[in-house]
Amino acid sequence: MAEFQVRVSSEAIYYFEELKKYYTRDSKVDITRSQILTRAFEETKVITNWTSIINDTETISLEYLEYQKGYGTNVKVQISEEVEKGIRELKILLPNFTATRSVTIGVAVKFMLKGAIILNKTGKITTDKNLSTIEAIEELKQNLQDIVAPINYNMLENILDSFKNNILLIK
8 A cells, every 4th residue: 555645626626525425325334535546547548538527517516616715625535555556556547538748646546536536427438346345454454464464454444354355255
């Protein structure tokens, strides 16, 4: 896990909140911005042409968005190196779909979150709830590895693997 820090706009913060509502609508489990960013990254991997996402003004209503004064909000999250690398690659790719020479990482994050919302709202993405649960357990294992003493981690890993297998059996 890598610490990832980015300055994002009020619009991106709004997208974080919208995705949080969408991802938690069927459960009472609260999710972090790290999990939202990771899930949005996974969902938007399928997008090859970002023009429709960037130019979309109808799918997501920004009517209630309150713009914050200043230069944005810093977001600090723990994400995998794969997700961080993917966001940086998206930053390089996005100028091909905009009228700009470059975009910031914050803009790349904003469009990625916007893309995830549009894909979910339009039904163009289907998520396997068991798969997302398994991914959440794997992410938990990774996070706990950093804070649990090595002697206790093996026992904890066995407990989590057993839990994961029980979930798969329920399916």
